[in-house]
Amino acid sequence: MEADLAEYLDEFTRRDWETLEPGAVTGPVRVAVVGLGWFAREWALPGIARSAYTEATVVTDIDENAVEAVAAGRDLTGVTPEEFRSGAVADAYDAVYVATPNATHLEYVEAAAAQGKAVLCEKPLEATLDRARRLVAACRDADVPLMVGYRMQTDPAARRLRDLVAAGVAGDVVHVHATMSQTMLGELDGDADQWRLDPELSGGCAAMDLGVYPLNTTRFALGADPVRVSGRTRSEHEAFAGVDEHATFRLEFPDDVDALCSVSQNAQHASRLEVTGTEARLILDPAFYEREDRGFAVVRDGTRVDVDFDQVHQIEEEFAYFGHQLLADEPFHPDGEHALADMRALDGVYESAEAGRPVALGDDTE
Amino acid sequence: MEADLAEYLDEFTRRDWETLEPGAVTGPVRVAVVGLGWFAREWALPGIARSAYTEATVVTDIDENAVEAVAAGRDLTGVTPEEFRSGAVADAYDAVYVATPNATHLEYVEAAAAQGKAVLCEKPLEATLDRARRLVAACRDADVPLMVGYRMQTDPAARRLRDLVAAGVAGDVVHVHATMSQTMLGELDGDADQWRLDPELSGGCAAMDLGVYPLNTTRFALGADPVRVSGRTRSEHEAFAGVDEHATFRLEFPDDVDALCSVSQNAQHASRLEVTGTEARLILDPAFYEREDRGFAVVRDGTRVDVDFDQVHQIEEEFAYFGHQLLADEPFHPDGEHALADMRALDGVYESAEAGRPVALGDDTE
Numbered sequence: 001m002e003a004d005l006a007e008y009l010d011e012f013t014r015r016d017w018e019t020l021e022p023g024a025v026t027g028p029v030r031v032a033v034v035g036l037g038w039f040a041r042e043w044a045l046p047g048i049a050r051s052a053y054t055e056a057t058v059v060t061d062i063d064e065n066a067v068e069a070v071a072a073g074r075d076l077t078g079v080t081p082e083e084f085r086s087g088a089v090a091d092a093y094d095a096v097y098v099a100t101p102n103a104t105h106l107e108y109v110e111a112a113a114a115q116g117k118a119v120l121c122e123k124p125l126e127a128t129l130d131r132a133r134r135l136v137a138a139c140r141d142a143d144v145p146l147m148v149g150y151r152m153q154t155d156p157a158a159r160r161l162r163d164l165v166a167a168g169v170a171g172d173v174v175h176v177h178a179t180m181s182q183t184m185l186g187e188l189d190g191d192a193d194q195w196r197l198d199p200e201l202s203g204g205c206a207a208m209d210l211g212v213y214p215l216n217t218t219r220f221a222l223g224a225d226p227v228r229v230s231g232r233t234r235s236e237h238e239a240f241a242g243v244d245e246h247a248t249f250r251l252e253f254p255d256d257v258d259a260l261c262s263v264s265q266n267a268q269h270a271s272r273l274e275v276t277g278t279e280a281r282l283i284l285d286p287a288f289y290e291r292e293d294r295g296f297a298v299v300r301d302g303t304r305v306d307v308d309f310d311q312v313h314q315i316e317e318e319f320a321y322f323g324h325q326l327l328a329d330e331p332f333h334p335d336g337e338h339a340l341a342d343m344r345a346l347d348g349v350y351e352s353a354e355a356g357r358p359v360a361l362g363d364d365t366e
Numbered sequence: 367m368e369a370d371l372a373e374y375l376d377e378f379t380r381r382d383w384e385t386l387e388p389g390a391v392t393g394p395v396r397v398a399v400v401g402l403g404w405f406a407r408e409w410a411l412p413g414i415a416r417s418a419y420t421e422a423t424v425v426t427d428i429d430e431n432a433v434e435a436v437a438a439g440r441d442l443t444g445v446t447p448e449e450f451r452s453g454a455v456a457d458a459y460d461a462v463y464v465a466t467p468n469a470t471h472l473e474y475v476e477a478a479a480a481q482g483k484a485v486l487c488e489k490p491l492e493a494t495l496d497r498a499r500r501l502v503a504a505c506r507d508a509d510v511p512l513m514v515g516y517r518m519q520t521d522p523a524a525r526r527l528r529d530l531v532a533a534g535v536a537g538d539v540v541h542v543h544a545t546m547s548q549t550m551l552g553e554l555d556g557d558a559d560q561w562r563l564d565p566e567l568s569g570g571c572a573a574m575d576l577g578v579y580p581l582n583t584t585r586f587a588l589g590a591d592p593v594r595v596s597g598r599t600r601s602e603h604e605a606f607a608g609v610d611e612h613a614t615f616r617l618e619f620p621d622d623v624d625a626l627c628s629v630s631q632n633a634q635h636a637s638r639l640e641v642t643g644t645e646a647r648l649i650l651d652p653a654f655y656e657r658e659d660r661g662f663a664v665v666r667d668g669t670r671v672d673v674d675f676d677q678v679h680q681i682e683e684e685f686a687y688f689g690h691q692l693l694a695d696e697p698f699h700p701d702g703e704h705a706l707a708d709m710r711a712l713d714g715v716y717e718s719a720e721a722g723r724p725v726a727l728g729d730d731t732e
Contacts, residue, residue: 260626
């Protein structure tokens with residue numbers, strides 16, 4: 001028993017998906033980074049560099065100055081979006097990471113697919129369900145692998161939580177609470193002109209940008225997809241006039257297990273997921289932000305165990321998984337079909353909020 | 367500033383409702399305890415004894431052995447329910463505390479009102495909204511004061527949380543999460559025959575018995591009442607065949623502030639309330655059980671303050687408030703009208719669960 005615990009702790013941050021011997025990799029996957037916003041600069045490029053399975057070779061953005069600044073500092077090839085789409089430097093990369101505003105994912109993924117490149121696309125997959133379907137179809141038709149950037153799925157804390165659920169340690173799951181909030185205007189340099197506030201570019205704000213974390217992480221933890229949703233959205237601050245500033249939604253999973261979720265772009269920072277089962281409670285708090293350490297706790301009867309583990313660089317883990325699976329010729333768990341289930345749920349949240357009643361979710365079989 | 371903090375901590379558990387000088391009270395309110403179940407024996411009778419403003423004088427229950435055992439051990443007058451209702455020993459008490467199964471509150475409150483006695487009735491007020499209305503009307507018609515046993519409302523942690531919301535420390539409230547669960551069959555001696563499992567006596571199980579805590583404490587914290595609810599209930603274990611074993615509900619407050627609540631009679635013990643505002647998060651965890659210490663935390667930006675205060679005997683506080691307000695001739699905050707708002711909300715939760723859509727809540731003006 002004690003030996004098992006020691007082994008459990010030793011293995012907590014182990015990459016359980018890693019099957020390649022590190023020495024077996026002769027060359028990393030070369031990645032073109034499309035979109036050089038804050039996240040790409042501060043997190044994706046460092047993550048790609050840290051990961052042994054990836055290296056960045058090409059960068060592009062509609063902002064020429066950003067391309068120049070990033071390319072010069074890192075010895076990368078900087079190109080315009082037109083040059084990228086034309087395939088002019090396609091020999092310089094094996095895969096494409098798309099981190100542009102949601103409504104522009106499709107055009108870049110279509111270009112990458114046409115070039116026969118593997119794709120890692122940020123979530124949510126696109127600004128609308130229809131465009132997301134087209135994005136997935138483009139990769140399928142071109143037979144290029146598509147992974148979607150659910151960085152929680154390669155985080156050890158989320159994986160260990162999923163393991164505990166799958167092993168029955170929580171017993172039957174009874175319900176889930178999840179919340180994610182931030183003061184977006186404050187935390188992101190007060191940029192009230194940013195694309196997340198433009199419904200054409202984003203497809204929505206609180207539910208689309210933040211809601212996808214409670215939604216997808218709950219799906220991942222339970223190994224199940226919601227069958228019905230009930231959503232509510234609202235906006236008060238003038239900056240959010242065209243989009244949802246706050247949202248709450250209930251995800252109804254099979255067997256009537258409910259996840260109660262709240263998200264806000266204008267509330268005190270919070271980030272928490274709790275799975276309550278008949279046999280234990282599993283808590284991630286903090287849960288969702290790349291810039292905070294993850295907390296991991298298991299509560300059973302009167303005993304609470306907080307696991308204080310070596311925190312990973314979450315984006316390194318994500319890109320390591322991306323590169324590893326490509327090099328090992330293994331599939332991605334968060335693939336296009338997986339991501340479409342989130343898009344259907346988010347679409348349902350907005351439809352439900354508009355209609356004032358729950359909305360049943362179909363699948364994508366046509 | 368530092369002096370303010372010291373004063374705040376000193377005053378944390380102060381009875382802000384207490385206006386009488388302790389020496390000014392010549393005799394405590396004499397209480398008849400109706401219903402001698404686990405809670406009355408283990409919590410209410412000790413609470414009444416600890417409170418300087420109350421003393422128990424009479425006890426009754428349909429179980430003659432329980433009456434005999436309790437009365438003998440504490441030098442109380444034990445009577446049968448028939449004797450109690452007849453008023454045979456009415457000279458021995460000033461007030462009546464009703465802690466019987468929900469569906470029998472009405473008959474005892476009607477008897478107390480007919481005797482002109484003040485009433486402290488356990489929550490939920492009755493098994494159905496209609497009977498709860500009759501209960502409130504009986505006290506109103508007889509002009510006897512009615513308090514409802516929301517013990518959280520006299521708990522210092524809940525009061526300080528309410529104070530912070532009222533003072534604007536949390537900013538605008540954005541949303542609330544609340545959860546309360548227990549393994550009822552395990553924690554209550556595995557008594558699968560108990561009245562809470564009988565829908566005729568209880569009016570419901572998870573939402574009625576537990577849901578009233580997240581519901582009422584959120585109302586108390588926000589100083590507002592829900593205008594619409596969306597509820598879901600389910601039962602799996604055979605013991606809960608006639609009632610709700612699990613429930614989730616969304617309370618929609620004015621300005622579209624949502625409280626997301628979950629309760630279960632068959633899940634790991636949990637007890638938590640979190641108010642997320644634009645300026646701070648306020649957390650009670652543990653929150654709701656009389657048998658656990660309350661946790662109290664305020665989180666603002668990167669700073670979290672946990673207030674570790676002298677825990678009170680929650681039921682002593684409740685009865686002290688009851689006795690004090692009667693002796694001071696002051697009204698009760700959790701009065702009959704206040705409790706009817708909970709009954710309307712709970713009725714709405716069950717109606718919503720049945721109908722599969724949200725239900726608007728009216729008020730009781732006819």
